[in-house]
Amino acid sequence: MRPAQAIHNWQMDQKADLNMPEQKPQYVSAFRALSVYIKPHRWSFIAVFCCTLIAILTELLQPYLMKIAIDDNLLAGKNDYRGLIVIAVIYLGLSLSTLVFSYIQNNLLQNVGQSIVARIRKQLFDHIMKQSMGYFDRTSSGSLITHVSSDTEALNQFFNQVLLSLFRDGLTLIFILVMMFQLDTTLALYCLILLPIISIIAIAFRSFMRSTYQLARTRLSRMVAFVAENLSGMHLIQAFHQQKEQERQFNERNGLYFKANLREIRTNVVFGRTFDILSNLSIAFVTWIGGRAVLGQDLEFGVLYAFITYIRQFFQPINTITQQWNTLQSATVAVTRIWSVFESKPEVTDREEEEASEPRAKKDDELRQMTLTTERGEDASASLQSLDGVKGDIEFEHISFNYEEGVPIIRGLDLHIHAGEMIGVVGTTGAGKSSLISLLCRFYDVKEGSIRIDGTDVRDIPQSTLHRLIGLVQQEPYLYSGSIVDNIRMFDESITREEVIAACEFVGADAIIAKLPGGYDTKLSERGSGLSAGERQLISFARIIVFKPKVLILDEASANLDSHTEQLIQQALHVVSQERTTIVIAHRLSTIMQADRIIVMSQGEIVEQGNHQELIELGGQYCELYEHSQGLSAS
């Protein structure tokens, strides 16, 4: 569950920051947004703080202990061997404590940081999964991948590097200053002269490092986007022999990223070395000032020794904090981007939760049954029983729809499909056939009119129930990485292997599966490589059989199928469509010639309807399509 408070904080801050340019890090908003995730771990953070404090104190006490050994023991001319041993033992104890507490602090912070980031990553993925299709039309998959991977990784670095550095290095700096003033105020004040110089150099480097860092990140994301684009368009690249050109473009991007990376590394090295030089200059300065004081007997030698050690340690935290600046910035920008994803609300939603679990008295009994019993994860057979009462009568009542304002796709369409009827839908490309199906599946909501199943508006049916009720076999059926069995039962362990095999035999897919090297256990890749479009559709038919939906929709594969597979599909469709409402978007008229009714669509409207014979006699668009297809098959 996404903490509403985090979103609220974020939105409030965004409203206040409306005038800020985009992508500028908004530190306060980012920290407020993250604070909701940090709060449950406050005791761990307090523990980290305490461990850090102890580790720093035990580390910083070591030079002080040396000062005591030098001034109070060695230079005081005491032959106190016992005292020296005690100091040595304490020194060892302190070193050991530093080690142990640093280890605990590091582990604890890693643990908390990782669990916060894992939680955000999970919520982000869940949130993306809940979005409607319209969201995916508007948002590139590349940017969503970046949010789930790189942006959450930036948060990971924030917790494990930036936060650690702010805790450890910030506190170290403060304590070193305290120790220096404690040892000798005059010498400490001399050292403070250095602070403005250090600050100016750090600020100058910071802006330069930021620009090199951003350049490298931008070039990296361009390169990643290019690879993602290439992978998804691989068919086109190979079909048009674009490999060489793509290679050239990739090399160009890769080269630019390489240069930006080198520049970033060089800047960091120069910055680090500049700090080394400053550190050495400061040591020389303190040795000169402090040495004179020691010679003049105004300063103890042990104090000078401790001072020099502290000066050495002083530069390290400043260096680290400055270096972490870039990570802090990219984490802040990552929070901005992740939270803007969280802000998007799905356009297609279920009715209020209570309406879903407590259907209004007016709703008919069937809907109540569907609503109460078909949540995923319940006993599958129980869900199917509850759907048994559904007949599958579908009514499109004067529906209109558009993806973009002012570009109507479906215009005032009326269509009544009786329960158990088989409907074929044909029409020219872009006529709105797939859009009609998307509306029935509620991938989008109609702009006007309503779609009802057994008299219930699809907007009143929980989406989980609706998608259980409708079985969709797409043009390019999606197959998951996994075995054939898993792909058919969709990883639902309540469906047995025997049921899967029976379903495959029923639709006639078993012969194809038997030829595969691993049979039913053959591992398929994401795109189901190794299987043709027709074979993938047959596997989808088997899916339909095991899930027993009341309505079957087939968006027929437009690719040319060999006559054997086509015949298998025809037979499978015949058996699968028995006793269920079936809608087939047909690219080959042979698939739907036997349909009870054929709908001809053009520009978002139904222009003809009737059975094959009636439409041929009508001599309209269908007849033309038919004659055309006959001509093609004859040629």
Ligand SMILES: Nc1ncnc2c1ncn2[C@@H]1O[C@H](COP(=O)(O)OP(=O)(O)OP(=O)(O)O)[C@@H](O)[C@H]1O
């Ligand atoms: N996600 C989308 N965003 C914007 N416009 C879309 C989207 N999907 C489809 N369209 C447009 O809507 C119109 C109808 O498309 P649709 O896919 O429903 O037609 P179709 O009849 O199924 O075509 P085909 O037979 O080629 O699959 C087309 O002009 C198409 O460009």
